[in-house]
Amino acid sequence: MACGVGIGRRPHVILSNLRCVYQNLSLENWLLQNWNFARSDCLLVYRNKPCVVIGRFQNPWREVNVAEAREKGIDIARRVSGGGTVYHDLGNVNFSFFTDKPSHCPAKNLTFLADTLNQWADLGLKTNKRHDMSIEEAKVTGSASRIIRTGSFHHCTLLVTSSLSSLSSVLQGDPYITTSIATASVPSPVTNLASHSRDVILTPGHVISHVTSSYLARYDVHFPEPELPWKPEQDTAGDVMVVDALPESVDEPEHKTWDWVFGRTPKFTRSFGAGMEVMVDKGVVVEVSDRRLEEVIGTPFDQTTIQQML
Amino acid sequence: AEYGKQWYQRRVREWVNVSGGVGRVGITDHAQAALGDIVYVDLPDVDAEFDVGEEVSSVESVKAVGDVALPVSGIVKAVNDALSDTPTLVNQSAEDGGWICEIELTDTSELDDLMDKAAYDAFLESE
Numbered sequence: 413m414a415c416g417v418g419i420g421r422r423p424h425v426i427l428s429n430l431r432c433v434y435q436n437l438s439l440e441n442w443l444l445q446n447w448n449f450a451r452s453d454c455l456l457v458y459r460n461k462p463c464v465v466i467g468r469f470q471n472p473w474r475e476v477n478v479a480e481a482r483e484k485g486i487d488i489a490r491r492v493s494g495g496g497t498v499y500h501d502l503g504n505v506n507f508s509f510f511t512d513k514p515s516h517c518p519a520k521n522l523t524f525l526a527d528t529l530n531q532w533a534d535l536g537l538k539t540n541k542r543h544d545m546s547i548e549e550a551k552v553t554g555s556a557s558r559i560i561r562t563g564s565f566h567h568c569t570l571l572v573t574s575s576l577s578s579l580s581s582v583l584q585g586d587p588y589i590t591t592s593i594a595t596a597s598v599p600s601p602v603t604n605l606a607s608h609s610r611d612v613i614l615t616p617g618h619v620i621s622h623v624t625s626s627y628l629a630r631y632d633v634h635f636p637e638p639e640l641p642w643k644p645e646q647d648t649a650g651d652v653m654v655v656d657a658l659p660e661s662v663d664e665p666e667h668k669t670w671d672w673v674f675g676r677t678p679k680f681t682r683s684f685g686a687g688m689e690v691m692v693d694k695g696v697v698v699e700v701s702d703r704r705l706e707e708v709i710g711t712p713f714d715q716t717t718i719q720q721m722l
Numbered sequence: 723a724e725y726g727k728q729w730y731q732r733r734v735r736e737w738v739n740v741s742g743g744v745g746r747v748g749i750t751d752h753a754q755a756a757l758g759d760i761v762y763v764d765l766p767d768v769d770a771e772f773d774v775g776e777e778v779s780s781v782e783s784v785k786a787v788g789d790v791a792l793p794v795s796g797i798v799k800a801v802n803d804a805l806s807d808t809p810t811l812v813n814q815s816a817e818d819g820g821w822i823c824e825i826e827l828t829d830t831s832e833l834d835d836l837m838d839k840a841a842y843d844a845f846l847e848s849e
Contacts, residue, residue: 467782468762468780468782468787469761469762469782493786494762494783494787518785557785557787558787559787559788561775561789561791593806594762595782679806
């Protein structure tokens, strides 16, 4: 597997001005399905207003306090790549490196980010085999990848000025989920880039600017017009395109549906005490241990409703 | 189980083992090694029908979420439930106990496009 920048390939940068996680994830997945990987690579950059993003095969009820997230208007999203649960807000930046399969190399992307940021702001960033980037022992990134027949992306979230403590209670999942085959999150200490910069003022905007310029500079082939899988609304010049609205082909973000966020949850069992439990598959109650709960069979899992019945 | 003839796709990711009109499908040892430790296998629904090349399963490894495509068209008749508790079975025994699903082949002529074990082994040697 080649880990160098492809010869004769050209880069594109797509800057999303969308701030809704469902829209950004839909755009990212749509690019994966429609990008012309034979001709060029792409770097997609996006930021989301406060939300929680779970991995492809995770259990949202186990990772998040769903009721509290709803109350606080914090979106819960499921991405198509794997890994654990992360919190996004406007203080963290998401970079999605699109390449063809042979060029898929998260290690190279992280080294690129570390080198770019270290040269600019002297941060002492280090990368490891698990595709983490850290300052001393605290992580500043979380990485995951998605590979399909025709191409791939490696994406990572970079903590710049994120509110690290504000959502700690929302990230307390349901402790009564007793059996679950979903993939688990591995908690680790995290830190923001901004707290480690001595001379340079780090903001998400500055980071994006530096990283995208540096990304484009790695390639020696550039064309005046980007080749995009959709016709942009306004004229675009060079290799950087700003997205203010989803392309028409992406109608309603599929990532917003209940079916995707909750209905893709692997089988699990939730205990209600005194030996009572319900088994949930694809987000729907399929089995109950007590006759009093029979009427919830076939309905979407809702812990509050069931609790009230007992 | 009775093992029939094992067929491999030219892109060396999946295999189908055919006995009568039923095929057992899985990923190759080569593919599992490239994926790394597997942490989740998304099994298809029984009775779901897929065309050759269509994604029948998703697999999450420590490195990425990837797809498993059917090497021949078919209808899912059974899935390997053991993979729910032990997804690493695919790493340990990709071409045997780590099978993913069983399908009823809808077009056995598609086997003509695949390699048999001898051809597959020769193909791997030449890589």
